[in-house]
Amino acid sequence: MTMLESKVIQTQFEKEIFIAEKSNIEINMFRTLDKNNPFYEFMVGLNLIRIRDNEYYGNKTSYVTIRISDDLQSLFVIEPDVQSIFAIKNKQEKEAAIELIHYLLIDSQTFKEVVSDMIRNLKSDNVVNVYEVKEATTKLAVLERLLNIRNEDIEFMIRMENIA
Template structure:
């Protein structure tokens, strides 16, 4: 038998169930380090099954952003403007979401596999000029750092995107 890791967030209206499978996780490089922005941003999408009144209510992808500085000392989780994983949740429900995010970033084997695949894709990417090479190399290094996130070593806070 193959048991799947899943996490359930009970809200006032429904149960949101995240099943830890590669197909239920999406990672996008959203913002890369620039002169006026001293951090890197990634958007993470998690797909949830929704159950209302013990009936299947469909699936929905919800997002959160992660931002970290060059030295990887500050990891900030932020709410995107649309499809936020924190939307319409009270404080207790937001705490459950925070626990889920910590799990995904630090323990999920499928998240780590997704990041590893992205790193491998960057290693095999054809680059033409030195500027592209530096950019691809820097992205690869930052993704590799995501593989080693340990929550006790990183400042974790939730904020609206600034």
């Protein structure tokens, strides 16, 4: 038998359960630096199992935006505008979501495997022009930085007011 790591966010209405499997983590919407945005930015999606009244209530994918400074030294966790993992949560529930994200970025071997797979795929891509080479090099640097995040590198920028 294999034991899986999981984290649970207990909300007022349900339990949101994250099971640390590669299929439950997605990284997408990568944006590079430009004159209007001095950060690298991408979305991390987590597939969460929902339990309400002790019964399966479905799955949902919740997102968090990650920004990394242009020097790759600072990492900011930002609340996205849509499908946020922080949406409709009170302060304690948002703190539980922050704990989950912290676990994911610092301690989760599964997250590191997802990032390593992305690095391997990017290195095997056939890039043919200068723009593609620059984009691939930038993505590689950002992804490699994700493999070495420390506690002091992360700053959470989450709206902590109670929306509900």
